[in-house]
Structures are given as structure tokens and as C-alpha cells.
Amino acid sequence: MEVRNCNKCGKIFNYVTGPSICQGCRKNLEEVFTVVRKYVRRNPQSTIPEIAEECDTDIKQIRQWIREERLSFTSDSDVGIECEQCGVSIKTGRYCEACKKAVTENLDRAYEKAPPKPEMNKFRDQKKDTKMRFLNKNDV
Ligand SMILES: [Zn+2]
Ligand SMILES: [Zn+2]
Incomplete structure (x- = not known):
């Protein structure tokens, strides 16, 4: 005890x-x-x-x-409290509707155990970087 x-x-x-x-x-x-x-x-x-x-x-x-x-x-x-995820004002519980949905979707994905695709993400990030650098050059 x-x-x-x-x-x-x-x-x-x-x-x-x-x-x-x-x-x-x-x-x-x-x-x-x-x-x-x-x-x-x-x-x-x-x-x-x-x-x-x-x-x-x-x-x-x-x-x-x-x-x-x-x-x-x-x-x-x-009266409201903040969503624990994004800080938006909610009436009850822990998350706003949007975050609740996101959390549920994440759980679903975890259940499916879909393999992540790191190559795809890397490629997208690189593309974004190049674009940003290009924009910066133009600004100057
Ligand atoms: Zn007591
Ligand atoms: Zn939220």
C-alpha cells in the first residue's frame, strides 16, 4: 500500500x-x-x-x-482555454477541432505504419531553398 x-x-x-x-x-x-x-x-x-x-x-x-x-x-x-497544440481558444477538452482532427489522422497513420519518404521531402526542401536564394538575390 x-x-x-x-x-x-x-x-x-x-x-x-x-x-x-x-x-x-x-x-x-x-x-x-x-x-x-x-x-x-x-x-x-x-x-x-x-x-x-x-x-x-x-x-x-x-x-x-x-x-x-x-x-x-x-x-x-x-470563456475558453487554449488548445494545447496551437493555442487557439477552445471551450472544453485539450485540443481545438482542427488539432483534434490532426491528432486523429496522425494516429491513423501510425496504425498504418506507412514508411516515411525522406528522399521526397529532401528534394522538396532543396527546391524551396534554391527559390528563396534566388528571391533574395533579386531583392538586393
Ligand atoms: Zn486532503
Ligand atoms: Zn489547436
Whole structure:
């Protein structure tokens, strides 16, 4: 059995799985989450700092819930977090639609195990380089 210190209150507890938070704090957190979710439903236009203030929790925690897709905001709300890939504002989760698609496509490609074509890429890069040098010469 693993014993850890709770991230929230520092109490020693028997760690099982998930974040390092003791049972008591985990229960409290669930209660706060219920309050936050209700508040967001009633005040869809509120910002993350407002929610944190009103619900007596911290911004980091709220952002984590958004990342976990437990909290989401309506499309007319200004609330958003950044896509982990490109930084665009999103409502929930980790990636924007475009990056989500790209990630899925990359996974598909990985499954197919298509061999990369280094020769083709090298050729294209060289061509680009030549063109750029040519342009530079003209500029001068
Ligand atoms: Zn605790
Ligand atoms: Zn993105």
C-alpha cells in the first residue's frame, strides 16, 4: 500500500489512484464541482476568475475541469482555454477541432505504419531553398 501526502491539506493517506488527494478533500472537491457546474449553468457568461471567486475555488482547478471535459461553456460564452497544440481558444477538452482532427489522422497513420519518404521531402526542401536564394538575390 502506498502512503502519500494529500496535495490539498497535506494529510497522510493511503493512495489508490488518480490525483494525490485524500478522501476528505476529494469529497470536498466533488462538492465544489457541483457548485461550480450549477453556477456556470446559471451564469453562462461568467469568466473563469468570476467563477473561482463566486464558488470559492481556484482558477487552476476550474481550468483542470475544463480540460477533463467535465465543465463546458456555451458557444456564445467568452470563456475558453487554449488548445494545447496551437493555442487557439477552445471551450472544453485539450485540443481545438482542427488539432483534434490532426491528432486523429496522425494516429491513423501510425496504425498504418506507412514508411516515411525522406528522399521526397529532401528534394522538396532543396527546391524551396534554391527559390528563396534566388528571391533574395533579386531583392538586393
Ligand atoms: Zn486532503
Ligand atoms: Zn489547436
